[in-house]
Amino acid sequence: MTKLLNDALVFFSLFGLGLSFYSYIIELSVEMDENYVASCDFSEHMSCTKAFKSEYGKGFGILGRLLGNDSVFNLPNSLYGILFYSFLATVGFSDSTFTTTIALGATVLSNCASVYFASILIFILKDLCVVCVTIYVINFINLILVYIKLGRLRQEEKLKQN
Numbered sequence: 191m192t193k194l195l196n197d198a199l200v201f202f203s204l205f206g207l208g209l210s211f212y213s214y215i216i217e218l219s220v221e222m223d224e225n226y227v228a229s230c231d232f233s234e235h236m237s238c239t240k241a242f243k244s245e246y247g248k249g250f251g252i253l254g255r256l257l258g259n260d261s262v263f264n265l266p267n268s269l270y271g272i273l274f275y276s277f278l279a280t281v282g283f284s285d286s287t288f289t290t291t292i293a294l295g296a297t298v299l300s301n302c303a304s305v306y307f308a309s310i311l312i313f314i315l316k317d318l319c320v321v322c323v324t325i326y327v328i329n330f331i332n333l334i335l336v337y338i339k340l341g342r343l344r345q346e347e348k349l350k351q352n
C-alpha cells in the first residue's frame with residue numbers, strides 16, 4: 191500500500207543526493223580554479239557559489255565556530271547533504287513504523303535546516319541560490335511523503351490488531 195509513496199520518497203531523496211553531489215563538484219571546481227564559472231551562477235544576486243563559498247557554506251556556518259575551523263567535522267554542507275539523502279533514500283524502502291518514525295524526525299530536521307539557510311540567503315547574503323531553493327522544496331516534499339507514509343503504516347498496524 192505504501193509502494194508508490196516509497197518510490198516517490200526514494201526518487202526525491204535521490205534528487206537531493208544528485209543536487210548535493212552537484213554542489214560538491216561546483217565547490218571543488220571553484221576552489222581549484224578561481225576563473226571557473228559555475229552553471230548555477232546566473233548573476234550577482236542569483237548565484238549558488240556566493241552561498242557555497244560564504245562562511246555558512248561549511249559546517250552549516252556553526253560547526254566551525256563551535257569546534258574550530260580546522261575541525262574534521264567542519265565539512266562543506268553539500269557533504270552532509272550527501273550523507274543525509276543517502277540515508278533517506280535507504281530508509282525510504284522500509285515499511286517498518288520504527289524506521290519511518292526516524293525518517294520523519296530526519297525530514298523535520300532537514301526542514302528546520304531549510305528555514306535556517308533560507309533566512310541566511312534572504313537576510314544576510316541577499317542572494318537567490320537556485321540549487322538551495324530546490325533543496326528546500328525537496329525537503330518539504332519528503333516531509334509530506336514521510337508523514338503520509340507513517341499515517342498509513344500506523345493505520346495498517348491497527349487493522350492487523352483487530
Ligand SMILES: C/C(=C\C[C@@]12O[C@]1(C)C(=O)c1ccccc1C2=O)CCC[C@H](C)CCC[C@H](C)CCCC(C)C
Pocket residue numbers: 209210213241242244246247248267268269270271272273274299300301303304307308310311321322323325
Ligand atoms: C545543497 C546542499 C547544501 C548547500 C547549501 O545550499 C544550502 C543548503 C543553502 O541553502 C545555503 C544557504 C546559505 C549559504 C550556504 C548554503 C549551502 O551551502 C546540501 C543540502 C543540505 C541539507 C539541507 C542538509 C540537511 C542535513 C540534515 C538536517 C542534518 C544531517 C546530519 C548528518 C550528520 C547526516
